[in-house]
Amino acid sequence: MEYTEIMVRYGELSTKGKNIKDFINRLGSNTMRALHDFPEVHVYPKRDRMHVVLNGTDPEPIMKRLKLIFGIQTFSPVVQLRKEIDAVYAAAIEMMQEQVKPGMTFKVSTKRSDKEFSMDTNAINREVGSAVYEAFPDLTVDVKNPDIEILVDVRQNGIFISCETIKGAGGFPVGTAGKGMMMLSGGIDSPVAAYLGMKRGVDMEMIHFFSPPYTTEQALAKSKQLTEVLSQSVGAIKFIQIPFTEIQETIKEKVPEGYLMTVQRRLMLRLSVAMAEKRGGMAIFNGEALGQVASQTMESMMAINDVTTMPVIRPVVSMDKTEIIKVAEEIGTFDLSIMPFEDCCTIFAPPSPKTRPNLEKARQFEELIDVEGLMERALAATKIVTIKPGENYLNPDEDIFAELL
Ligand code: ATP
Ligand code: MG
Numbered sequence: 134m135e136y137t138e139i140m141v142r143y144g145e146l147s148t149k150g151k152n153i154k155d156f157i158n159r160l161g162s163n164t165m166r167a168l169h170d171f172p173e174v175h176v177y178p179k180r181d182r183m184h185v186v187l188n189g190t191d192p193e194p195i196m197k198r199l200k201l202i203f204g205i206q207t208f209s210p211v212v213q214l215r216k217e218i219d220a221v222y223a224a225a226i227e228m229m230q231e232q233v234k235p236g237m238t239f240k241v242s243t244k245r246s247d248k249e250f251s252m253d254t255n256a257i258n259r260e261v262g263s264a265v266y267e268a269f270p271d272l273t274v275d276v277k278n279p280d281i282e283i284l285v286d287v288r289q290n291g292i293f294i295s296c297e298t299i300k301g302a303g304g305f306p307v308g309t310a311g312k313g314m315m316m317l318s319g320g321i322d323s324p325v326a327a328y329l330g331m332k333r334g335v336d337m338e339m340i341h342f343f344s345p346p347y348t349t350e351q352a353l354a355k356s357k358q359l360t361e362v363l364s365q366s367v368g369a370i371k372f373i374q375i376p377f378t379e380i381q382e383t384i385k386e387k388v389p390e391g392y393l394m395t396v397q398r399r400l401m402l403r404l405s406v407a408m409a410e411k412r413g414g415m416a417i418f419n420g421e422a423l424g425q426v427a428s429q430t431m432e433s434m435m436a437i438n439d440v441t442t443m444p445v446i447r448p449v450v451s452m453d454k455t456e457i458i459k460v461a462e463e464i465g466t467f468d469l470s471i472m473p474f475e476d477c478c479t480i481f482a483p484p485s486p487k488t489r490p491n492l493e494k495a496r497q498f499e500e501l502i503d504v505e506g507l508m509e510r511a512l513a514a515t516k517i518v519t520i521k522p523g524e525n526y527l528n529p530d531e532d533i534f535a536e537l538l
Contacts, residue, residue: 134210134212134224134227134228134231135212136187136192136210136211136212137186137187137211137212137213138184138185138186138187138210138211138213138293139184139185139187139192139195139196139199139208139209139210139211140182140183140184140185140208140209140211140293140295141164141182141183141184141185141199141205141207141208141301142182142205142206142207142208142301143156143157143160143182143183143204143205143206144205144206144207144301144303152309153180155309156204156305156306156309157178157179157180157183158178159204159306159307159308159309160178160183160202160204160205160306161176161177161178161183163202163203163204163306163307163308163367163368164176164178164183164185164199164202164205166367166368166369167198167199167201167202167365167366167367167368167522168185168195168198169368171190171194171195173187173188173189173190174186174187174188174190174195175188183205185199185208192210196208196210196299198365199301200299200300200301200302201302201365201366202301202302202306202366202367203302203303203304203305203306203307203331203332203334203366204302204304204305204306204307204309204334205301205302205303206300206301206303207298207299207300207301208298208299208301209284209295209296209297209298209299210295210297211293211294211295212224212228212293212294212295213290213291213292213293214291214292214293214294215291215292216247216250216287216291216292218251218252218257218260218261220292221257221261221285221292221294222260222261222264222265224294225241225261225264225265225283225285225294225296226264226265226268226269228283228294228295228296228297229265229268229269229281229283229296232281232296232297233269233271233272233281235271236271237271237272237280237281238272238273238274238275238278238279238280238281239262239265239272239273239274239275239279239280239281239282239283240258240262240274240275240276240279240281240282240283241257241258241261241262241265241282241283241285242258242282242283242284242285243257243258243261243284243285243286243287244284244285244286244287245257245286245287246286246287246288246289247287247288247289250287257285257287258285261283261285262274265283281296281297282296282298283295283296284296302332302366303332304331304332304333304334305332305333305334306334307331307334307335307336307337307366307367308334308336309334310333310334310335310336311335311336311415312335312336312337312338312409312412312413312414312415313330313335313336313337313338313409313414313415313416313417313418313446314337314338314340314373314405314408314409314412314414314416314417314418315327315330315337315338315339315340315418315419316340316341316342316401316402316405316417316418316419316420317339317340317341317356317359317360317420318341318356318420318476319352319355319356319359319469319470319472319474319476320420320470320476321420321454321457321458321461321466321467321470321471322420322421322422322425322449322457323419323420324359324362324363324420324461324464324466324469324470325420325448325449325457325460325461325464325466326418326419326420326447326448326449327339327363327418327420328363328366328460328464328466329448329449329460330418330446330448331363331366331367335416335418336367337363337370337418338370338371338372338373338408338412338414339356339360339363339370339371339372339373339520340373340375340404340405340408341353341356341372341373341374341375342374342375342376342377342401342404343356343374343375343376343377343476344376344377344378344381344481345376345378346378347378347381347475347481348474348475348476349474349475351472351474351527352474352475352476353374354526354527354528355469355472355474355526355527356372357372357518357520357526358469358525358526358527359466359469359470360372360520361520361521361522361523361524361525361526362464362465362466362469363464363466364520364521364522365522368521368522369519369520369521370519370520371517371518371519371520372517372518372519372520373408373515373516373517374515374516374517374518375404375408375511375512375514375515376511376514376515377400377401377511379507379510379511380397380400380502380507380511381397381481383502383503383507384396384397384400384481384502385481387498387501387502388498388499388501388502389498390483390484390485391483391485391486391487391490392487392490392494392495392498393481393482393483393486394433394482394483394486394487395433395436395437395486395487395490395495395498396495396498396499396502397481398433398437399436399437399439399440399495399499400499400504400507400508402417402437402438402440402441402445403440403441403504403508404508404511404512405417406440406441406443407508407512408512408515409443415443415444416443416444416445416446417441417443417444417445417446418445418446418447418448419445419446419447420447420448420449421434421447421449421450422447422449422450422451422452422454422457423450423451425454430488430489432488432489432490432491433487433488433489433490435492436490436491436492436495437495439492439495439496469527
């Protein structure tokens with residue numbers, strides 16, 4: 134079947150009242166960006182639907198990308214026909230051929246914006262229905278809950294027909310909720326948290342702390358590769374790498390062992406907030422889940438969160454590890470996340486961190502280090518790169534990867 138366009142439905146967008154225009158425009162530009170390497174494809178975001186016109190491009194890779202774009206509820210590959218009813222019969226039968234299984238039910242739904250067309254919607258439903266039924270006598274009609282719905286749309290510039298509805302990623306177009314800073318480690322949880330935040334429309338920038346020589350180039354590359362996976366939903370993501378070595382060494386030297394973790398986290402959060410303020414971020418996101426590890430008790434959150442009034446959003450806070458893993462597998466981050474590279478916290482993790490750190494003590498112990506100077510130097514040495522779909526940061530030729538794969 135030679136599809137001419139993909140028709141995109143908005144879903145949750147439609148309930149957004151007067152903001153709908155911003156939402157649609159944002160979805161349009163996100164889609165154009167995600168499809169930028171298909172120059173023949175044109176995107177037309179309209180009020181009720183978005184039309185992705187293929188101009189001869191293979192629909193398969195396009196649909197694969199569309200599946201990842203937030204704000205798309207469902208989409209259908211569509212064929213544009215000349216305005217003759219015989220062409221509709223033939224196309225309906227050809228499309229059904231690809232989908233029909235014994236015992237399935239179907240219905241035809243027609244929309245007609247061209248009122249001049251010789252047949253009305255009821256007649257089209259009836260006639261296309263009987264043409265299909267004649268070709269596949271095994272099918273039955275079910276107008277309430279059919280397995281296959283053949284959609285016929287009679288417009289000025291042709292008749293458009295489709296019979297397949299594919300589920301999109303849902304959520305809101307990235308950018309409609311404003312900018313957020315994601316604290317991205319190389320673990321399982323934070324990429325999932327990033328995905329969930331992006332799904333609600335947050336334009337996410339990744340912040341990653343690394344501690345050379347205690348952490349390797351591969352650990353940094355892994356976080357970048359995780360960002361590459363997430364960038365497939367938006368076209369590009371900023372990756373901010375903040376050196377954390379001096380801070381960790383200083384904390385290790387000055388702060389009692391039970392509070393190493395808490396004070397490190399306070400510094401991470403301080404730096405993330407500083408970055409947000411600089412770059413127009415409105416909230417910090419992290420991958421904390423309540424009770425998962427020592428630093429993720431409510432007492433610990435209180436002792437860490439103390440450094441800022443900026444919202445700290447934890448999208449996976451109440452999820453079980455198994456639930457988080459399930460999402461990680463679905464979005465394609467799991468296999469990367471479990472690659473065994475030490476991240477900066479694992480190496481400096483005390484053998485027995487306080488599970489219930491005391492807020493006052495955390496403040497006092499932090500005073501043992503030069504917070505301002507350390508932050509200034511870390512921020513001055515920060516690097517920001519843009520990560521795009523298809524980029525490769527993990528070098529598969531290296532022995533270590535050959536072993537892992
Ligand atoms: P994850 O699977 O996301 O690493 P985790 O269960 O291992 O989470 P922690 O290591 O305690 O938990 O980290 C809690 C959160 O702190 C992470 O989800 C992440 O948001 C942030 N974080 C930890 N290490 C880093 C890092 N090196 N760079 C940026 N953020 C980090
Ligand atoms: Mg971790």
